[in-house]
Amino acid sequence: MSDFSRRDFLKVATSTAGGLMVGFPLLSMGVSKPYEAKQITAREINAWLVIEPDETVLIRIAKAEMGQGVMTSLPMFIADELEADWRKIKVEYADVNRSALRGQLYGDMTTRLSNSVSESRLMMHAAGAEARERLIKAAAETWGVRPEDCYADYGRVYQNSGAQSLGYGEVARLASEVSVANVKIKTPEFYSTLGLATPRLDVPAKVDGSAVFGIDVRVPDMVYATVLHNPVPGAGLQSMRFNAIRHMPGVIRALRLGDAIAIVAETFWQAKRAADMLPVYWKSNEGNKRFDDTIKREFFEKLPSPGEVMMRKGDINQLMDDAERSIESDYYVPYVAQAPLEPLNCTVHVQEERVDVWVGHQDPEGVMDVVAQLTGVSRYKVFVHNCFMGGSFGRRSHMDFVIEATRIAIQIGRPVQMIWTREEDMRAGGYRPMSAMRFKAGFDVEKNLTVITNHSVTHSIEYDQDKNATGVDEASVEGLVDHPYRFPAYSFSHSRLNTHLKSWWWRSGGHSINAFAMECFIDELAAAAEQDPLDYRKFLLRDEPDYLRVLDQLERKSLYRKRRPRRNTDVGMAIHKSYGTLVAVVAEVTVESNGGMRVDKLTAAVDCGNVANPMTAEEQVEGSLLFGLSATLYGKLTVEAGRILEDNLDTYEILRMEETPEVEIHWELSGGEHWGGLGEPATAVVAPAVCNALYKITGRRIRSLPVRDYYLTVK
Amino acid sequence: MRFNVNDEDIEVDVDPETPLLWVLRDNLHLTGTKYGCGIGACGACTILMNGHPIKSCLTTAEASQGYNIQTIEGLSENASHPIQLAWIEGDVPQCGYCQSGQIMTAVALLNDKANPSDEDINEAMQNICRCGTYSRIRAAIKKVARERADS
Ligand code: FES
Ligand code: FES
Numbered sequence: 098m099s100d101f102s103r104r105d106f107l108k109v110a111t112s113t114a115g116g117l118m119v120g121f122p123l124l125s126m127g128v129s130k131p132y133e134a135k136q137i138t139a140r141e142i143n144a145w146l147v148i149e150p151d152e153t154v155l156i157r158i159a160k161a162e163m164g165q166g167v168m169t170s171l172p173m174f175i176a177d178e179l180e181a182d183w184r185k186i187k188v189e190y191a192d193v194n195r196s197a198l199r200g201q202l203y204g205d206m207t208t209r210l211s212n213s214v215s216e217s218r219l220m221m222h223a224a225g226a227e228a229r230e231r232l233i234k235a236a237a238e239t240w241g242v243r244p245e246d247c248y249a250d251y252g253r254v255y256q257n258s259g260a261q262s263l264g265y266g267e268v269a270r271l272a273s274e275v276s277v278a279n280v281k282i283k284t285p286e287f288y289s290t291l292g293l294a295t296p297r298l299d300v301p302a303k304v305d306g307s308a309v310f311g312i313d314v315r316v317p318d319m320v321y322a323t324v325l326h327n328p329v330p331g332a333g334l335q336s337m338r339f340n341a342i343r344h345m346p347g348v349i350r351a352l353r354l355g356d357a358i359a360i361v362a363e364t365f366w367q368a369k370r371a372a373d374m375l376p377v378y379w380k381s382n383e384g385n386k387r388f389d390d391t392i393k394r395e396f397f398e399k400l401p402s403p404g405e406v407m408m409r410k411g412d413i414n415q416l417m418d419d420a421e422r423s424i425e426s427d428y429y430v431p432y433v434a435q436a437p438l439e440p441l442n443c444t445v446h447v448q449e450e451r452v453d454v455w456v457g458h459q460d461p462e463g464v465m466d467v468v469a470q471l472t473g474v475s476r477y478k479v480f481v482h483n484c485f486m487g488g489s490f491g492r493r494s495h496m497d498f499v500i501e502a503t504r505i506a507i508q509i510g511r512p513v514q515m516i517w518t519r520e521e522d523m524r525a526g527g528y529r530p531m532s533a534m535r536f537k538a539g540f541d542v543e544k545n546l547t548v549i550t551n552h553s554v555t556h557s558i559e560y561d562q563d564k565n566a567t568g569v570d571e572a573s574v575e576g577l578v579d580h581p582y583r584f585p586a587y588s589f590s591h592s593r594l595n596t597h598l599k600s601w602w603w604r605s606g607g608h609s610i611n612a613f614a615m616e617c618f619i620d621e622l623a624a625a626a627e628q629d630p631l632d633y634r635k636f637l638l639r640d641e642p643d644y645l646r647v648l649d650q651l652e653r654k655s656l657y658r659k660r661r662p663r664r665n666t667d668v669g670m671a672i673h674k675s676y677g678t679l680v681a682v683v684a685e686v687t688v689e690s691n692g693g694m695r696v697d698k699l700t701a702a703v704d705c706g707n708v709a710n711p712m713t714a715e716e717q718v719e720g721s722l723l724f725g726l727s728a729t730l731y732g733k734l735t736v737e738a739g740r741i742l743e744d745n746l747d748t749y750e751i752l753r754m755e756e757t758p759e760v761e762i763h764w765e766l767s768g769g770e771h772w773g774g775l776g777e778p779a780t781a782v783v784a785p786a787v788c789n790a791l792y793k794i795t796g797r798r799i800r801s802l803p804v805r806d807y808y809l810t811v812k
Numbered sequence: 813m814r815f816n817v818n819d820e821d822i823e824v825d826v827d828p829e830t831p832l833l834w835v836l837r838d839n840l841h842l843t844g845t846k847y848g849c850g851i852g853a854c855g856a857c858t859i860l861m862n863g864h865p866i867k868s869c870l871t872t873a874e875a876s877q878g879y880n881i882q883t884i885e886g887l888s889e890n891a892s893h894p895i896q897l898a899w900i901e902g903d904v905p906q907c908g909y910c911q912s913g914q915i916m917t918a919v920a921l922l923n924d925k926a927n928p929s930d931e932d933i934n935e936a937m938q939n940i941c942r943c944g945t946y947s948r949i950r951a952a953i954k955k956v957a958r959e960r961a962d963s
Contacts, residue, residue, distance in 0.1 A: 151868060151922045164907030283872045296903050303908030304899045305891040306844015306884035313843035321838070366834040367827075438848045438856060438909045487846070487909030519849045590849040712903055714946075717903060720906055723944030746940060755934035757946040757962045 145191070145203075145224035148232075152266040154181050157191040159203035160213040161219075161459055162299060163437075163493065164720070165776040166787055167213045169297045169506060174218055177290040177478075178225025178283060179232075181265070182252030193461045193481045208459040208599050209494055209602070210676055214709055215772045222282040228272070230280045235272035236263045270782075285707075285768070294712040295743055299485070306370040311484040312442045316512040319444070320349060320507045321365040323372050323516055325358045326525040329739035331597045332382040334358065344369040351375065359505045360448030365516055372518075384737040386598040392596055393429065393735055399554045400427060404590035405569055407578050411586025412470055416548035420539025424625050427535050428614035429801040432528040432741075433732035435603055436749060439487020440522045443502035446512035453512075454503075457486035459494035465709030466573035467496050471503045490724065491602030495527050510619050520744040521667035527601025528734060530573065532558035532610045536618045536716045544626045548586040553577060555610065557593045558600045569593075572602075576611035576675060576781065581644055582619070582637040597739060604724055605777035608675040609784070616671035616785030617800065620792065630789060631657060631670055643767060644672060649700045652764040655683035655700035665689065666697065669789025671782040678705040681724070684786035685758075688794045694808040696726060696787055698759040701779060706771025708764065717775040719760050725783030727752035730810050733803050756810060816904050817842070818886025828874035832866075835855045836872050836883060844884035844912045848940065855939030858913035859883050863883055865920040865936075886910040887919065888926040894959065904944035913939050918953050927957045 114157045147155040156172040168188050176186055196203040204220055229249050234253035237244040255262045265272075285291075302308040327333060337358055339351040347367030352359040358377060362368035442456040445468070452474050458464050461481045469476035499541060502515035517525065534553035541547050546606060557570035568593045580590055603609065623633035638644040639795050652658060657668050665688050672681035685698040699722050708714045731750040735742040743749035788799040791808070799807055815822050817840065822840045831850075836842040836859070848856030850869045857869040860882040868876075876896055887893045891900065895918050905911045914937070921936040930938070933950055941949070 164905075166906070206934075285850065295902070297905070300900050300903060300905055301891055303905035303911050304915060305887070306842070306897045306912050308908050309843075310846075315841050315843070337938065364830075364838040366830050436942060438846075438854065438907070438940065486907060488907040490942075516847075519851075554917065623905060716903065716906060716948075719947065720944040724942075725947070738875075745851055746849040747851060751940050751942060752944070752946075753940060754937045754946045754950065757944070758891065760947060 124229045128785045136310060136731065145180070145221065146228055146270040148228075148265050150266045150269065150279070152182070152185050152264050153187055154179070155187045155189060156267070157189060159191040159196070159206045159217055161208040161457070161461065161483055161486065163208065163214070163457070163459065163489040165717055166297055166710065167208070168299045169295055170214060170709040170713050171221060172298070173219055173290045174221035174294060175225035177288055178222055179229050180249040180251060180289065183290060183295070185252060186298065189543065190483050193465050194477055194479075197462065198477060199464065206460075206462050207494070210774065212676070212774060215677065215774065216477070218772055226280045226282045227277060231272040231275055232265050232268055233331070234275045234277055235268040239263065248300065257343040261424060272721065277748070285740060290658070291709055293710070295710045297713060302656065308485050310487045310489070311438050311444065311455060312439055313514060314444045314455040314484060314514065316444065316446060316455070319512040319514055320361055320363055320509065321504070321514050321516065322359045322369050323363045323368045323518060324354070324501055324521060325360070325372055325375070325377060326521060327356055327377070327379040328741075329382065329385050329526050329597070330525065330599055331356070331737070332385050333380040335378040335380045335665040336383070337378070338376040342375050345371045345374065350509070352505060354501055354504050357501065359501065360516070361505065361509055369518060372676070375761060382739070387736060387739055388597065389736045393529065393533070396429070396531060396554050396594055397427065399592050399594055399668050400533060400535040400552055402552075403593060404552045404554070404592040405587060406590045407569060409572060409588040411548060413548055413550060413586060413588045416586050417537065417539050417550075420547060421542040422625065423539045424536060424621060424800070425537045426621055426800055427533060428617065429533045430531065430610050430613060430800065431732070432531050432598060432600075432734040432736075433603060434523055434526045434528055434734060434749060435490040435492035436746070436751065437486070437488030437492055439489055440517050440519050441492065441498040442514060442516040443499050444512060444514040444698050445470055445506035447503070447506045449509070450474070451480065453480045453482065454481045454482055454499070456499060457484040457489070457493055458499065459489055463496060464499050467499055468503050471500065491606070492527065492606040495601050497525070497527070519746065523744045523749060524741050526741070527599045529609065530558060530572070530600040531596070532556065533698060534614050538622055538625070540625055546585065546622055546626060549584045550588045551577060552592070553591045554592045554594050556595050556598075556600045558602065560593055560595050561600050572607045574611065575606060576608040576673060577615060579614060581641050581674065583640055584637070592674065598736070604721065605675060605780040608673065608778070608781040609725065609728070611789075612671065612673040612781035613802065615783040616673060616782065617788050617798070620669070620789045621787075621798065634672060636804070640784050643679060647704050648672060648680050649767050650763055651681040651683060651700065651702040654702065654761070654763045656685055656698070657683050665794055667790050667793040669791070669793060671785035671789065673778070673781050675778045675781060677771065678703065678775060679777040680718075680779045680782050682781065682786045684781070684790050686787055686790035686794065688791065688808065692809055694791065694804065695756070696758045698761065699726070699783065699786070700761045700763070702763045702765050704765045704767050704777070705773035705775055706767055706769060708766060709772070712798065713776050715762055717778045721777060721779035722760055722783055723752055723757060725780035726758070726787070729784040729787050729802060730756070730804050733806070793809030813877060813882060815876060816879065817881045817909050818883060819880070824903060826873050828872060829830055829872045830877045832859070832871045832873055832881070833868040836868060842883050842885050846909055846912055848910070853940070854910070855917060856910050856913040858916045858917055858939065863920065863923060865917045884916060887915070893919070893950070894956050895922065898956045902948050902952040902955065904945050904948040904952055906945055910941045914941065914949055918949070922953065922956055922960075926960060930952065
């Protein structure tokens with residue numbers, strides 16, 4: 098530990114009535130930015146954990162809680178090493194400014210790609226272990242015995258002889274002053290907390306209304322703003338007539354924000370009402386006034402072109418010519434919205450020397466930097482108070498709404514809470530990209546697959562962000578280029594096609610698009626080869642023991658091989674790996690004679706290596722499956738004259754209780770050093786499993802989403 | 813305007829047309845009641861008026877006068893209502909944003925039907941949960957019904 102952080106500790110220790118802070122420069126070697134002492138208070142400390150004299154253990158987490166349970170699963174890593182009494186654990190977010198000042202002390206604080214556990218894990222193990230050794234050493238010094246003769250358990254240090262014990266809180270102050278070296282983290286067989294089903298720590302605050310989401314922040318003297326965007330994205334603002342609303346109650350100002358307008362008022366409702374009444378003349382951009390059909394056609398027209406070849410094996414053209422039989426199928430997915438239930442919002446207070454931002458965001462460091470840039474205030478004076486997120490699913494990693502709120506706050510000079518109405522949230526969205534792709538396959542006379550080709554055409558998120566981006570956007574082809582199947586010869590190529598709409602991350606990213614097409618086409622291959630889809634996958638995956646193991650588990654545990662209760666009920670399956678986690682699923686589906694369909698059950702087999710908290714893990718997989726199902730059945734944004742038609746939750750339907758199938762999850766954990774993500778992977782397999790089941794019942798392939806375009810959904 | 817919120821008489825200066833949701837959130841700072849859609853489609857704003865579940869985004873301040881308005885904050889001290897306890901025990905919330913509305917709707921359902929069937933639950937619980945906590949919500953409701961029957 099450097100002298101510098103040593104000093105931090107001492108300051109901290111005295112400022113918190115003898116608490117122990119453990120925070121060590123795991124990633125901050127050689128970085129020494131001046132630390133501003135006035136920021137140190139008992140609750141704003143650069144450290145992973147605090148032990149109070151009353152035995153409370155305060156643990157800092159560096160990832161954001163958006164429903165996925167990190168506020169519980171991450172502290173488990175520290176608590177386990179610490180041998181803490183779990184009932185004494187409290188959690189708060191790690192301080193973004195401290196992390197910035199100390200060279201990313203807390204690592205990458207962005208929550209994305211289902212990375213929370215895999216990225217934070219080692220730091221948290223180390224933090225807990227170091228604290229444990231310090232506490233043991235402090236207790237040993239107190240007693241005048243050797244640390245080797247003591248051990249820690251359940252929040253206390255004991256002498257091996259059993260003679261005496263001390264609570265962590267009693268030795269915390271001393272523990273912050275001793276030094277320890279060569280601290281070892283536990284090996285899995287000694288885990289005590291990890292792997293136990295542990296109720297979420299954030300639940301009590303979420304059942305009595307006390308949990309503070311971004312939209313719930315109330316700052317003294319705060320005003321509200323709402324924003325209007327041109328419903329045709331990118332077309333711009335012509336003019337508005339503020340005089341028509343200036344005398345409405347509570348209205349403070351209208352601001353032009355580039356292509357958007359903000360209305361500021363004393364309450365949100367006053368702002369919204371004024372916004373509804375404001376005469377606005379949007380510019381029109383003929384090029385952007387496109388319709389669903391025309392956009393779709395653009396995607397399909399690109400399919401025959403060769404695209405940029407990403408991987409290729411064999412003489413494709415020759416093999417296709419030689420094929421005894423060939424099949425060709427086009428797949429397509431529309432734009433879809435994340436639609437987190439809490440509409441986007443951000444509260445900003447800009448002052449001369451500091452800026453405060455209250456927001457639920459997946460990337461608080463990014464928020465800090467963006468706000469610093471816009472306000473010209475040093476990033477170390479931009480304080481990001483990350484709040485609970487009322488869902489995100491990728492949406493709350495975009496900076497668009499933070500930028501708007503900041504621009505408003507700069508001009509208003511009072512704290513401003515900007516809330517996008519649900520309608521703006523839907524219309525000014527950053528959507529999961531639209532995509533079309535073409536598969537072809539050739540078979541020999543014995544029905545053996547000889548060659549497969551794929552050309553995907555997808556809206557690139559990267560290109561939306563950076564018009565200089567070249568080459569293939571990896572996110573567009575994830576799940577395609579890294580597929581596990583053993584094809585004798587193949588070609589995978591890609592083309593980019595961006596429209597005027599803005600694309601962004603959506604739970605499980607490109608995987609949800611590509612797994613749909615890929616896993617449906619695998620079923621088509623199986624049919625052409627006259628084989629059962631599960632058996633056929635086992636054949637194509639014969640070199641992949643992990644996949645085979647998960648498939649075996651799924652086969653054993655699901656209804657796949659069982660007799661169907663009814664003729665109009667059948668099962669479909671899919672398997673896909675993303676974010677280090679393998680998920681296979683069987684969907685049991687019923688089609689009624691009136692053309693209605695229903696998903697009765699989803700059975701999943703999951704291998705993510707290890708699981709920190711089986712409870713939140715199960716919740717995440719279930720939630721991901723249902724998120725996937727919602728998009729499978731309903732997910733579609735319709736473009737009409739350039740604008741999105743589905744502007745609220747009546748038209749943009751979301752799965753409800755009555756449509757929710759039974760869900761069964763089986764863990765097939767491979768263990769070892771592998772900790773795969775759980776917040777997203779199960780989303781991607783649902784659409785293909787459901788569509789494959791529908792084919793078995795009706796003989797009709799569904800190659801575009803949502804399913805509602807083909808079937809009524811019955812409850 | 814005068815309201816009775818969580819057993820307290822409160823006077824607030826608002827336009828009578830203001831939806832009750834915003835009176836609760838912006839004037840009274842009772843932020844447990846949530847805004848999700850503003851058009852009655854999601855149920856996040858559900859509160860009880862004389863015990864009935866009402867979407868506060870569709871109910872004006874004027875129309876709320878004279879009723880007993882109950883919000884999540886007024887449901888119990890220390891989250892001790894049986895529904896809240898079942899929610900905690902069942903580890904129901906994920907992001908948690910829909911849960912105030914879910915809980916208030918469930919309270920009304922169980923007051924109405926002591927032992928709701930699956931169909932009753934489907935019919936009453938039309939609230940959207942974007943995180944997909946539906947099966948845990950169902951289980952928690954059934955647990956409360958069972959416990960009430962036992963006692
Ligand atoms: S906010 Fe009232 S129903 Fe959605
Ligand atoms: S818990 Fe997130 S919307 Fe229901």
